[in-house]
Amino acid sequence: AKTARLLKQSGVPTVDLLGELIPKPQVPFVAPDNQQVAELAVQYFLDRGYQSFAACGFRTGLRPMLDQRCLKFQQQIQETGAECALFTPRGGGKEGPSWEREQEQIARWLQGLPKPLALFTCNDTRGREVLNACQTHNISVPEEVAVLGVGNDDILCQLSDERLSSIDVDPQRVGYQAAAVLDSLMQQKPVSDLTFIPPRRVVSRHSTDSLAVTDPELATAIQYIRRYACRQIQVEDVVKQVNLERRVLERRFRKLLGRSPKAEIIRLQLVRARELLAETTLSNTEIAYRCGFNSAAYFMDLFRRKVGQTPGEFRQTSQSPEQIV
CATH class of the missing domain: 3.40.50.2300 (Response regulator)
Structure with a gap:
């Protein structure tokens, strides 16, 4: 000082x-x-x-x-x-x-x-x-x-x-x-x-590298989603991993995380998309593929609605100066 x-x-x-x-x-x-x-x-x-x-x-x-x-x-x-x-x-x-x-x-x-x-x-x-x-x-x-x-x-x-x-x-x-x-x-x-x-x-x-989840079925579901979210999994795939009906899983999921299994899958897909936008020069088509979205158009529309920016705008504001140059 x-x-x-x-x-x-x-x-x-x-x-x-x-x-x-x-x-x-x-x-x-x-x-x-x-x-x-x-x-x-x-x-x-x-x-x-x-x-x-x-x-x-x-x-x-x-x-x-x-x-x-x-x-x-x-x-x-x-x-x-x-x-x-x-x-x-x-x-x-x-x-x-x-x-x-x-x-x-x-x-x-x-x-x-x-x-x-x-x-x-x-x-x-x-x-x-x-x-x-x-x-x-x-x-x-x-x-x-x-x-x-x-x-x-x-x-x-x-x-x-x-x-x-x-x-x-x-x-x-x-x-x-x-x-x-x-x-x-x-x-x-x-x-x-x-x-x-x-x-x-x-x-x-x-x-x-741990989850503070005492419910074993819920822990299994969360771990599965974290591992495979970018591989085009559906909620039905998650249900198959646990000994629960879908509505029971949905209820427990919302109680713990405040969102549905589907919303968690999308959230993790977007987390990965943000990382790729910030750290690479990959095209939107390639990022959509790597993150498990059905198409680049769907990815770009979803990204804009959830993040509040287009993928291009996010990349411009997130990359370090030497990456932008």
Whole structure:
């Protein structure tokens, strides 16, 4: 914060990427959109049937943007009518507790929370530390605690056999936008004080590879849909996998996820379509085929109705600058 103030006073064009001065930025600030990050995380866990939630950040005030990220997650969970525990390190004076002490605190905190637990961590560093604490104290991941990070840092997420699921916050676009703001400052053009970049998607790995579903037939149905949604399956195919009548399956499905099996199939098809639009240059025809839609025309019409954009518009706003060029 002191460095940012000195740079501001010196008149040197400066862009903040850490958010240490939030909520009162003294230089232009560019960062991932915490509101949308939290929304993505909440929906991700709800789609997996979780009813117990928690968020884990660092010592309050150390990184205000990361504090805000956890609070946004907690607030949105509470809006669903559920509770969300929030971890705050204790002791250690101004510097906070030692790493070993904090690991013990995290483990004890997790041991006292209801299971299965959906745990949101403020970034991948914190997510990796939580995984270490769970491993050291024999807390099963993801069966007891499903851990989701933010940042999708390849090194941190792939560091061990317990690979960390994480939200891809599109760091290339964040960096590109920060450079654009800096360029405008250097040319003495007006810029926005705050620029927030929407996250791209959740990248699922081992740390969340579980469903918080106690109903075995429902768990089987959900797993089947997740595996084969893009292979033109119908609800009748799902019914064949479980020992239930269709109307019973529909009722249980709606009670848990708030939507029908058919709606879940379509949702997962569109999730995959968004990924392909953002990450490839495949045509609409090829994407429709890969996602299990009957035709490109049907895919484009459905995408526009459900997403609010045409596939082309979505691709233009979702791809990183270097992909667009």
